[in-house]
Amino acid sequence: MRKITLALSAACLLFSLNSAVVARASAPTPLYTGTTAAILAEQAPIHWVSVAQIENSLMGRPPMAVGFDIDDTVLFSSPGFWRGKKTYSPDSEAYLKNPEFWEKMNNGWDEFSIPKEVARSLIAMHVKRGDSIYFVTGRSQTKTETVSKTLQDDFLIPAVNMNPVIFAGDKAGQNTKTQWLEQKNIKVFYGDSDNDITAARDIGARGIRVLRASNSTYRPLPMAGAFGEEVIVNSEY
Known part of the structure; x- marks a missing residue:
């Protein structure tokens, strides 16, 4: 009788432990894990700069030639690329090699691209300095092409500062922008x-x-x- 009682007790204990493990494993992840001021204030340890700091660094220097990439630098142009992919190659990136797509995009x-606010600030600053502005794209x-006019209109660039867009193209194993810079x-x-950064560095220019x-x-x-290049704060939009 005592053996039976001990066996039943052991079985009950095992069942209880197993139930606890199952309950713990199936418990939902808390919705609110919380945070700290240190986590909220954490920034990637890179060389952050503001547009104002860039402007200050150029004080006293004569007007110069400055350049901008286009896609994702001055324009959020994903809508056009998204449409191109859906139209010409939904399952691959082949549309980027299709001349018909580029005829449409350029x-x-x-007109569906959104000008970035950081670009407005940068271009206005360089126009005020009297700099000559170039756009060098991998398109x-x-x-x-109507890209030059679109950019000039979007960013209110005076004719004296504006240069036609340079379409450097894309070649495997080659940074096509370097020679143009x-x-x-x-x-x-x-x-x-x-x-963009390596092209600038290859010719001794300042890549930002x-x-x-x-x-x-x-x-x-x-x-x-x-x-180790400078990265502009709040420049994702």
């Missing part, structure tokens, strides 16, 4: 991609990173500040 689809060149004697170049918006169709997002 001749009207930027493929087309017979005609050198040819135009560009001293400061703004861009969101690694190639603009953050790519997190909802951009251009993935993966680059690691801003990875080269």
